[in-house]
Amino acid sequence: MSMDIILITGMSGSGKSVALHALEDAGYYCVDNLPPELLIPFVKLEEQQKEQRLAIAIDVRSANSLHLMPEQMALLGNMGMSVKSVFLDASSETLQRRYSETRRKHPLSGGSKPQSDKALFETIEFERELLADLRESAHVIDTSLLRSAQLQTYIKSLVNAPLAQQLTLVFESFAFKRGIPTDADYVFDVRMLPNPHYESALRPLTGRDEPVQAYLRQSEEFVQMQLQIEGFLKHWIQAIERDHRSYVTVAIGCTGGQHRSVFMVEQLAQNFSTRWLTLKRHRELDAV
Numbered sequence: 001m002s003m004d005i006i007l008i009t010g011m012s013g014s015g016k017s018v019a020l021h022a023l024e025d026a027g028y029y030c031v032d033n034l035p036p037e038l039l040i041p042f043v044k045l046e047e048q049q050k051e052q053r054l055a056i057a058i059d060v061r062s063a064n065s066l067h068l069m070p071e072q073m074a075l076l077g078n079m080g081m082s083v084k085s086v087f088l089d090a091s092s093e094t095l096q097r098r099y100s101e102t103r104r105k106h107p108l109s110g111g112s113k114p115q116s117d118k119a120l121f122e123t124i125e126f127e128r129e130l131l132a133d134l135r136e137s138a139h140v141i142d143t144s145l146l147r148s149a150q151l152q153t154y155i156k157s158l159v160n161a162p163l164a165q166q167l168t169l170v171f172e173s174f175a176f177k178r179g180i181p182t183d184a185d186y187v188f189d190v191r192m193l194p195n196p197h198y199e200s201a202l203r204p205l206t207g208r209d210e211p212v213q214a215y216l217r218q219s220e221e222f223v224q225m226q227l228q229i230e231g232f233l234k235h236w237i238q239a240i241e242r243d244h245r246s247y248v249t250v251a252i253g254c255t256g257g258q259h260r261s262v263f264m265v266e267q268l269a270q271n272f273s274t275r276w277l278t279l280k281r282h283r284e285l286d287a288v
Helices: 016-025 036-048 060-078 092-102 117-130 132-136 148-160 210-217 220-242 260-272
Strands: 004-010 029-031 053-057 082-089 139-142 168-175 186-189 247-254 277-282
Touching: 004 016, 004 132, 016 029, 016 053, 016 082, 016 148, 036 053, 036 060, 060 082, 060 117, 060 132, 082 132, 082 148, 092 117, 117 132, 139 148, 139 247, 148 277, 168 260, 186 220, 210 220, 210 260, 220 247, 220 260, 247 260, 260 277
Parallel strands: 004 053, 004 082, 029 053, 082 139, 168 247, 168 277, 186 247
Antiparallel strands: none
16 A cells, blocks of 8 residues: 655745644644655655655755755655645735744744844745745645634545545635635636525525525526536636646635535535545635
8 A cells, every 4th residue: 555645835834833733633644844855765764664644844944955846756656655745825914924923933034133024024925936836736725814723624624535646626615805715726706696695584594504505596697607617617627637737726705705605615516526526615614
């Protein structure tokens, strides 16, 4: 049996320690800040020890050897290892606020004095440039608006998904008033559809509840929007698969992230699950 390897990368302050704790709880042997040049020797050593599940965090603290990662990933594949790469991200403003609140130093900051807000922001943007290639080849999770418990849930659902050489579709609902998820590959706006919020009996419910679903099913606009989104995705997913992508995140947004976007995600995830591995998230509902 091949070893199950999760590679955690991402921006400093985006939640890698939280992700590693979640993976440790899920039964993974976790290692933080492993230099890329030691990745293959370490995996071989753990293979000799009969370890089946590894979680390895590699980040900008190994900036001088990050360029080795594509080659290392290819070698792991040639060794027959099953590898999932997860990139944790957050907006630069969120990361700046987190560093300011905790008064921690950014790993790329020099000297012993705290950085000014401007210098910290520039350091974060520089880190983003250094990690751009790693982000491109990984499944991205935007932690800007996630609580620790939400991130742990997302990580566990991701790693519990069956390991397969196929595309995984992640459908995510969100509220535009709280910002667009930066991890989205595609964003669809459903705010023009009839809003259950204005029906007093439906307002306290969500898109997971049957009365809201029945209300939206009666809308010709909702049905048409769903069919058009499905048609677009089905047409282009085949090209995405040929490009050897592992994950595609489709974000569906409405005003409050409670009704329309939630039901649309539920419908899309159900309909696409017959052909592709699908995961679903509800950013606003999961935060409750």
